[in-house]
Amino acid sequence: MPSLHGDEIDGPIAFKRSSASMKKNMPTPTRSSGTVVKPNSLGQHCQKSNLKRLRVEDVLMSDDSDDDKPIAVRMKVCERKSKEIIRKGAMPDGDSEDERPIASRKNVRERKLTTINAGGAKADGDRDQNSDDEKPLAARLAISSAAPKTGGNVSDDDSEDDKPLTARFNLVTGGASRNSVERRGGRSDQTVSALNKDRWPSDASDSSSVESEPKDEPEHDGRKKWSTLVHNGVVFPPPYKPHGVKMLYHGRPVDLTPEQEEVATMFAVMKDTEYASKETFITNFFTDWRKILGKTHIITEFELCDFTPIYEWHFREKEKKSHMTSEEKKALQEEKSKQVEKFMWAFVDGVKEKVGNFRVEPPGLFRGRGEHPKMGRLKRRIRPSDITINIGEEAPVPVCPTPGESWKEVKHDKTVTWLASWNDPINEKDIKYVFLAASSSLKGQSDKEKYEKARKLKDYIGSIRANYTKDFSSNDQRKKQIAVATYLIDKLALRAGNEKDEDEADTVGCCTLKVENVTCLPPNKLQFDFLGKDSIRYYNTVEVELAVYEAIKEFCAGKKKGGNVFDKLDTTKLNAHLKNLMPGLTAKVFRTYNASITLDTFLNKETTDGTVDEKAKVYQRANKEVAIICNHQRAVPKSHDSQMNKLNEKINELTAQRDQLNVELEKANKLVSKRAKKRKLVGSDGDAKRRRKLTPEMLQKKLSQVETRIVETDNHKNNKEDLKTVALGTSKINYLDPRITVAWCKTHEVPIDRDKIFTKTILEKFAWAMDVDPDFRF
């Protein structure tokens, strides 16, 4: 496919979407903001001495196919320091052009090179090792997560904390788990539960591993997610506490029952949000509220309602809270966490795992994104009788918290990973789930599988591209549409685009693009403008293959506004086609592939032998590029403008300082040369006295310090401006193979927690990737 990507060999280019690319979704600006370089408070993750480690567990498991192997030892990087053998990873065949995402290579969006400056960093590369930091972060993590001291008493028996369920259920899996621990040599009881995590739950593909499951396990059908599952159910929000503050109707205070007051309060406290002025929101809220007020209630018109007394009450409450002393706050917090402690953990096949969202969603007004037709609707309170519990049949069923009530259902479905579920009150056919946290083995395993699949796409991408290029000119209209859609998904990392219901926000993805979303700009450019997931605007102009351009023009011809560009296509058909090209391939894999290969390529190309600071900046630039490809946006932080002003002021101030120093330096230099000529001459005024103390050398030093600060501040400012609408986190958490990052950190000796490349939580989520070989390439 010579011409298709021929002009794209230049590698990723940093670019910026035009400022016209603003969000259309509900604004409600956040306060979060861009990545600002901060001194590192955490320690180094990988010291030189343990950069390269043996994956001892690989040897134990002795299955190199990687794919189905029980994943590496978790949370114990610290224990592997001494093992120095390198496990040679399979080298991908590097640089063939096919492996680079197209989007990153060529881009016709109004582009602007990033202004992040790799230089300008302080020469402080290796500061920051105070003694506390000596301990690798991962080691500290290991301690904290391996031995959650308190609670976890799913069995209500503290003494069994670390091994109770393995003991109770080892007939099923406990034996294997225990073995795996013992084989690795004696370890304190404290770490047992974490080490048990070394074992993935049994699954069909596991049979080749050294520690195979008992063969008499009946369900080795690959769909089984767990053998034993123990947990304590869910936490319900506290019942509503009436405040008795009366809102006004027609200027007069109104009596409301607690139930009515609750909903009024939900509305009142949203005064400061964009929702409060949205017509749809108000209408939906008022309709639902009136149902609770009843037909005969005096409140019949929204315009006559005055919620401010309630709003003000709420405001005062918030103030009160924030004025509490830190001790009081801490005490309150502790009390709370004590109450939920036992819900935070589950035991999956005897291994203690964190539960994710164990809290049932509290009642409230629905906050749909974009122009969601249901925004403002009352999301009613969920009761125990709404909840289905999924738990091992051996495990005690959590007690229903309301006396006289019972769970909707208790089931023991081993093929699913959720612990509890209920129907979403806004959309009764939707189901909400309680899952394990991202740090759990179950999530980690499927995460790894996701990235392995994306890596596999690398081997197929060449033929896939050849395939669709051929079909650009197919006479079969469906084939042609599939080809063009695949091209867009590959090149632009678009989402698949499932059909949506009438009662959802009107957003699109690739397969659901409407004719008005694409404009053909001769000779061969396409301009996309549509609202994607979360009603985030995708606005991008790209140069495409002429065949693609012509095809799109043809698809759009004669269709009315609202017509589908791809009328012979939907995600099911598209994915069915993709499955023929590569086993397991679906549209979303391209996004993962595109993101990860971009990071890998960028890092390998752009990383220089600079300071750690400079390297961390390279990482951020790579991250930013991926975020832009994936169109991960955020609202401009509320305080952005004022922050920019402050930085400008600072720069002005520093510039003035610099000018002043220049003047003084000049004077000092003159003075020196005068003195050299006329040694006796001494200045007598105070100014000269002061200046005498500052030698030209000192002034020069001061001057360069100020200059450095100016450059730093300017970089900082530009960076902030650059990132004001870019969300870096989403790609880090969902699209970038963590092994790329870990390997890069090891190779370039960048502590992984430096500048928060990975935060504590992300490290926990990616525990499975921590022992990757430094030579790993995506």
Next chain:
DNA sequence: CCCCTGACTTAGAACCATTAGT
């Protein structure tokens, strides 16, 4: 084949603890 539902991933905003600045 649809069409529908269930399960799971991906997403930005809200929340809130920590840190930086004064």
Next chain:
DNA sequence: ACTAATGGTTCTAAGTCAGGGG
């Protein structure tokens, strides 16, 4: 020590995709 900014964590909405049933 206080306050404001910052950014990590939690929350839950909104996607993707598989698979069951007609």
